[in-house]
Amino acid sequence: MSGNPNEIKLVNNAMSNVTRRKIMNFLENGERSTEEIGGEIGKVMLDFHLKVLQQASLIDLGEGTAKLSEYGRNFLKGKENKGEEKNTDISKAKPVEIAEVRQLLPCIADSSKFRVIANMAPPLGGTLKVLEPLFPRGRYSDRINALIMQKGEIITTIYGTGKVTMTMIKNEGEAGEALENLRNTINEAIAKGVAPAPREKVRVEPMEIYKYLPQTNCGKCSEQSCYTFAIKLMSGEVALEKCTPLKEPGYSTNQEHLQVLSAYI
Structure with missing residues (x-):
């Protein structure tokens, strides 16, 4: 990658997600089948996560397989020393x-x-x-x-x-x-x-986010449904603030829960 702002943004977005970081670490030992990756990481939104990593040039996708790209391997090496965790x-x-x-x-x-x-x-x-x-x-x-x-x-x-x-x-x-x-x-x-040293936070599933959304499918966020909003929130495509009904007094506790959950995405 050339290092222009758009490419850096793609990489930062790809590596901001816990699941995608786990995929990168799993591929460090060599090429894996998507079935193996799903068994290790989980199959929820796996195709989406792989495509995000591919778009950032961090991995290469084959027919049912994935491996680190040369850039992805160098990226992980550059993080090794920075990633040491100390008490x-x-x-x-x-x-x-x-x-x-x-x-x-x-x-x-x-x-x-x-x-x-x-x-x-x-x-x-x-x-x-x-x-x-x-x-x-x-x-x-x-x-x-x-x-x-x-x-x-x-x-x-x-x-x-x-x-x-x-x-x-x-x-x-x-x-x-x-x-x-x-x-x-x-x-x-x-x-x-x-x-204790910092550790990866708990993985959040789309349904857990959906549970605390209004579930009215009102469309005020410009998405087709609250579940679609939950998926896009997980992928970083929308911000929690776009769900304006959460600002109403009756949803104040829901918003508190979602603010906590969004920290683990």
Whole structure:
């Protein structure tokens, strides 16, 4: 590739997806059949992912086979040294306590569930960023200085200031148990003095995204259906903001879930 902006954009888009990165790593040992790739990576949208990699000149496709292109092999070699993962020292962080549960409010999207606001002390500040790998479905947001995690329907957000919010909680007992588990997980890492190395995040399927969309097929996003929107969201062809109904109060929790899920695409 010549390295012009359009080609660089194709490569960046191709490698921004977890599934496509896994395909590249799987092909590092030589040519594979698409059946083998599907067995290792998963068959959902496999053809689409292979075409994206081919368009970026990272792989060559044959009749039912795929292999790294010369450019793709050189690309991976260039990433080897940069991709080394090291544990992060957090030995100076202090153990935390959940100081109080300040509010238990009804969720907007489901009045039978609650939204919890609590306080964690001392505030973890920037340490939150290196704690992200502790949680399989966790991501750190620089913009709001917060660690956002998902477990089932529950979304938990820890802010650098010490504020903790949780959505879709059944009752105060469940809130207390979840906050206690959160405290223990963080304090165990602090006691060891290191956070685990970053790892690939959980794979998200189109149906999981579709589940939290309005499912009205209203067409306001210019797509034929909400499921089509989910597929294009996964491929990076549309942004979550294009689904304008999510901005309505009744979908606020759905939007929170989708913002978390979109981090794993």
